Amino acid sequence: MNEEWLREVRDALQDHQAPPPEGLWEEIDAKLFPKKKRRVLPLIFRWAATAVLVAGIINTFFPERLSPLRSEAKHELMPRPEAITSEDEILMRPVAQEKIRLEKLEHRTVNTPVKLDLPTVAMREVIPFMKDSVLKDESISNERKSRIKLSLFSSQSGSDYSQTIGGFARVSPLSAMKPEMDQVIEGNREQEVNTDIHHDMPLTLGMQVMVPLAKRWQLTSGISYTRMGTYYHSGSAGNAVSVRQEFHYVGLPLEVQYRFFPEQKVQLYASTGLILEKAVLGRERIRYMVEHQLLSEHTERISERPLRFSATAALGVEAKIWPGVDLYLEPQLRYQIKSTSCISTVYDARPVQAGLRVGLRYTFR
Numbered sequence: 001m002n003e004e005w006l007r008e009v010r011d012a013l014q015d016h017q018a019p020p021p022e023g024l025w026e027e028i029d030a031k032l033f034p035k036k037k038r039r040v041l042p043l044i045f046r047w048a049a050t051a052v053l054v055a056g057i058i059n060t061f062f063p064e065r066l067s068p069l070r071s072e073a074k075h076e077l078m079p080r081p082e083a084i085t086s087e088d089e090i091l092m093r094p095v096a097q098e099k100i101r102l103e104k105l106e107h108r109t110v111n112t113p114v115k116l117d118l119p120t121v122a123m124r125e126v127i128p129f130m131k132d133s134v135l136k137d138e139s140i141s142n143e144r145k146s147r148i149k150l151s152l153f154s155s156q157s158g159s160d161y162s163q164t165i166g167g168f169a170r171v172s173p174l175s176a177m178k179p180e181m182d183q184v185i186e187g188n189r190e191q192e193v194n195t196d197i198h199h200d201m202p203l204t205l206g207m208q209v210m211v212p213l214a215k216r217w218q219l220t221s222g223i224s225y226t227r228m229g230t231y232y233h234s235g236s237a238g239n240a241v242s243v244r245q246e247f248h249y250v251g252l253p254l255e256v257q258y259r260f261f262p263e264q265k266v267q268l269y270a271s272t273g274l275i276l277e278k279a280v281l282g283r284e285r286i287r288y289m290v291e292h293q294l295l296s297e298h299t300e301r302i303s304e305r306p307l308r309f310s311a312t313a314a315l316g317v318e319a320k321i322w323p324g325v326d327l328y329l330e331p332q333l334r335y336q337i338k339s340t341s342c343i344s345t346v347y348d349a350r351p352v353q354a355g356l357r358v359g360l361r362y363t364f365r
Contacts, residue, residue, distance in 0.1 A: 149210040149326075151222070153359025154203075157334050161199045161346050168234050169195035180241075180288035180296050187239030187290050194236075199346035200229040202353075208253065210361070216259045224251040226277065228345050238292040244285045247304065247343065251277040255312065267318045271330070274311055279304035282343070302343075309337040310347070314357065324365065330357040 168185070208222030225248070232243040255273030282302040288295040314332035321327045332355055336347035347353065 147212070148364045149361045150364070151208040151210060151220070151328075151359050151361045152206075153208070153357050154205050155330075155332070155355055155357035156201055157204055157226070157332070157355035157357075158202050158346055158350070158353030159355075160201045161349050163197050163349065165195050165197070167193055167195065169197070169232070178286070178288070178296075178298070180290075183290050183295065184235055184239050184241050184288055188236050191236040191239070193234070195232065195234040197344075197349075198231045199349055200231075202226055202228050202346060204251075204357075206251070206253070208255075210257070213256075216262055218257040218259070220253070220255040220257055220271070220273070222253060224253055224275070224277075225249070226251060228347075230345065235289070238289065240289050242287045242289070245302070245343070246283050247279050247345065248281040249277040249308070250280050251275050253312070265320055268316070269318065270313075270315050272311075272313045274309060275334075277308040277310070279308075279343075304341050304343045306339055306341045308339050308341070308347070311335045311337065316357075318361065324363045326361040326363070328359055328361060330359075331355075332357055 204224055204226045206222055206224030208220050210218045210220045213219050228247050228249065230243075230245045232241075232245075234241050234243075253273060253275045255271045257269055257271040259267055259269040261267055282304060283299065284302045285297070285299045287297045312332055312334050314330040316328050316330035318326050318328040334347075334353045334355060336351040336353070338351070339348065
C-alpha cells in the first residue's frame with residue numbers, strides 16, 4: 001500500500017513546475033556580479049586636474065614657454081632698485097637710511113613697538129665684504145685683459161761648430177784672388193793640407209711688441225740684431241792662409257703666440273714664426289803665412305746681398321716678477337732655409353739649431 005501511494009505521488013509530481021518568486025534572478029545577479037559605485041567628482045575638480053596636467057606637459061616639453069611668466073613674476077616680487085650713480089652712493093645709502101630710522105625712533109614712546117630693519121643691519125655687515133670682493137674681481141679682470149707688451153730679449157740661437165776638411169777650401173772669395181795665395185799653394189806641394197773651420201756661437205739681441213689678437217692668441221713682431229763669426233785656417237803648419245769673418249745682421253721676426261693658461265700668474269705658451277735677416281755690415285781679415293812667416297795681412301769690408309730666411313718654434317714660460325714686468329724663458333728651435341749666398345755661416349753648416357731666449361716683458365696699462 002505504501003508503495004502504491006508513493007508511486008501515485010511521484011506520478012503526480014513528475015511534470016509539476018513551480019514558478020520562481022519575483023526578484024530572485026535579479027538578486028542572484030547582484031550577488032554574482034556586484035557593481036562598483038562611481039565617485040562623482042565635482043566639475044571644478046575636473047577642470048583643475050586638467051589644467052595641472054596641461055601645465056605639467058608644457059613645462060616638461062616646452063620650458064621656454066613659461067620662462068617669460070617666471071621672469072615677470074620674479075620682477076614683480078623683487079623691489080626695483082633706484083638709480084645708482086656711484087660706488088660711494090651704494091655704500092652710504094644703507095647707512096643714511098639707518099641714521100634716519102634711528103632719528104625717528106627717538107621721537108617714539110617707550111610703549112611703541114619698534115620694528116627692526118634687519119635687511120639694513122645685515123647690509124652694513126655685508127657691504128664691506130662686497131666692496132672688497134668687487135674690487136678684487138675688478139683687479140683680476142684688469143690683469144686678465146690682453147694688453148700690448150714690449151719685450152727686450154737676448155738669445156743664443158745655436159752653438160759653435162767646428163769641422164775639418166781635406167785640401168784647400170774656398171774660405172773667402174777675396175783670398176783666392178790675391179797673389180799671396182799662389183805662394184801658399186807652392187809651399188804646400190809635398191805636404192798634407194787641411195782646412196779647419198770654426199763657427200762662433202750666434203748672439204742675438206732684440207726688441208719685440210706683442211699685440212693681442214684674441215683671448216689666447218698674440219701677434220709678435222719687432223727688430224733683432226745678430227752677430228756671427230767664422231774662422232778658417234787652410235794649408236799646413238808653416239804655409240797657410242787664415243781668414244776671420246764677422247757679419248752683423250738685422251732681422252725682422254714675425255711670430256704667432258698661443259697661451260695655454262692666460263689667467264694664471266705663471267703662464268705657459270707656444271710660438272712659431274719666421275725671421276727675415278739682412279747683413280748690414282761685414283768685415284774680413286786675411287793673413288798669409290809662408291815658411292812660418294807672415295807674408296801679408298789685409299782687412300776689407302765685404303757684403304752679402306741675398307736675404308736669409310729662418311723658421312722658428314718655441315715653448316716658453318712667463319712669470320711676473322714686478323707689477324707690469326714679466327720674466328720669460330723660451331727654449332727654441334730654428335731652421336735656416338737654404339740660402340744662395342757665397343758666405344758660409346753656422347746656419348749653413350748646421351741648418352737646425354737649438355737655442356734659449358731670455359727676456360723681460362713690460363705691459364702697457
